[in-house]
Amino acid sequence: MEKAYKALEVSGLHVHVKSKQGMTPLVRNIHFEIERGSVLGLVGESGCGKSVTCNALLRLLDPRQTSVEGSVKLNGRELSGLHEEEMRQIRGKEIAMIMQNPMSAFTPVYPIGDAFIETIRTHTRLTKKQALELAVSSMEAVNLPDPASLLNKYPFQLSGGMLQRVMIAICMSLRPAVVIADEPTTALDVVNQLGVLKELDRLRVEHGMAILLISHDLGVISELADEVAVMQHGEIVERADVFQLFDHPKHPYTQKLLHARPKLIRNEPKYNR
């Protein structure tokens, strides 16, 4: 059988932070890999280390406060020894991040087109006109209406769902191999949530990108993920195929998480007056 192509491979990732007691572990011994065109869901309670893990992958943690050990391979290329300048080239272009709060990703005093064109031109040799064309086509691809006029708007003039789509469009315009989506739908209402998830899934299918999807919401995870890693206290305690995990959770913490899912409690007959 042909060997699956790994877009992202993480092994033995440890992060420590400086504290009065010395170096304190934040995440320990993280291992996972994501194949091209597939989605790994990363779940766990608040503070368990999901964002620290992602920031460590992208080398966004402050090296004066934290130390990171382990191996991170992107399309087979080891990232851990690279210089900051090389990492800057990789971030956004080969591995991109969609953040939780789209509003904070844009500078409020500039039209959104400025952010779009700056990102494209930082990573490509396209002219401003070509970058603009790419911005418009990327926005069309995520079903944003009238992209040319949207590019002239300021962030506060767009709804949360639209801004999230703009962020996805910016992210996708450079066709990264890996996308880290950190709670991409938390700030959205359910209709927009579904739209954004569908968009991510379409881009995964059409462009074969690998997605690391971080969410508290097991509903979101079950919509999109092929595999799920469950984190607790800085460690991955269980990793399994999504159906296996939902049907036969092994670790007590996974069982607890699944048990804590909101259920519809409306079986009682209606009150008759």
Ligand SMILES: Nc1ncnc2c1ncn2[C@@H]1O[C@H](COP(=O)(O)OP(=O)(O)OP(=O)(O)O)[C@@H](O)[C@H]1O
């Ligand atoms: N720069 C830092 N210095 C010290 N501690 C930190 C730092 N960044 C994060 N932490 C701590 O590391 C732990 C993990 O934080 P992290 O943000 O990764 O959690 P999370 O799982 O993403 O939570 P949430 O779901 O709420 O976003 C927390 O206890 C947090 O306080």
